[in-house]
Structure formats: C-alpha cells, structure tokens
Amino acid sequence: MGRRGIKEYRAPEALALIAADRERTLLVCPSCGTRSIQRVPRRRSHGGAPLVSERVTLTCQTCGRHASYIERGGAEPPRDSTMDPHPLASRK
Ligand SMILES: [Zn+2]
Numbered sequence: 001m002g003r004r005g006i007k008e009y010r011a012p013e014a015l016a017l018i019a020a021d022r023e024r025t026l027l028v029c030p031s032c033g034t035r036s037i038q039r040v041p042r043r044r045s046h047g048g049a050p051l052v053s054e055r056v057t058l059t060c061q062t063c064g065r066h067a068s069y070i071e072r073g074g075a076e077p078p079r080d081s082t083m084d085p086h087p088l089a090s091r092k
Contacts, residue, residue, distance in 0.1 A: 007065045014067035029060040036061035049074035
C-alpha cells in the first residue's frame with residue numbers, strides 16, 4: 001500500500017532473479033522476459049564474492065522493476081548473522 005510509482009517484482013519473481021544472479025547465470029527479467037537487467041554493482045570479472053557484504057540491486061531497464069539482496073562478503077565468517085544483534089560476541 002502507498003507504493004505509488006515504485007515498481008517491484010512480486011516475491012517469487014524477485015527470488016528467481018536473485019537466484020539467477022547468485023548462480024552467475026544470464027539475467028532475464030521474470031516479469032517482461034527481456035535481458036535488460038542492470039546489475040549494480042557490476043559483476044566482478046573473476047566471479048568471486050566481494051570482500052565485504054554489499055547490497056546488489058537488479059533493475060530491469062525495460063519495465064522498471066527492481067529487486068535487491070545482500071551478497072555476503074567472502075572475507076566474512078559464513079554465518080547467518082545479518083540479524084544478529086551481537087556480531088562480535090563470543091563465538092564458541
Ligand atoms: Zn522487465
């Protein structure tokens with residue numbers, strides 16, 4: 001409600017697009033079917049994860065819909081700590 005002017009993918013569409021990006025496959029807009037997805041930031045040429053977690057935004061240049069997710073940094077511990085209020089607390 002109240003999202004006038006902002007076009008977002010429906011949840012299953014966003015998940016499909018994000019999954020494709022994580023798998024480094026060709027990005028095709030799940031809504032309009034074009035390949036005009038603009039990724040910010042651009043993919044790294046070596047295809048690896050960034051050193052630190054960063055927000056990735058995928059925007060379709062044709063229909064204007066967008067989705068975003070957090071790509072986990074390769075230098076960070078492999079934990080699901082994005083919602084952890086104590087990221088530096090003792091790890092056993
Ligand atoms: Zn589109």
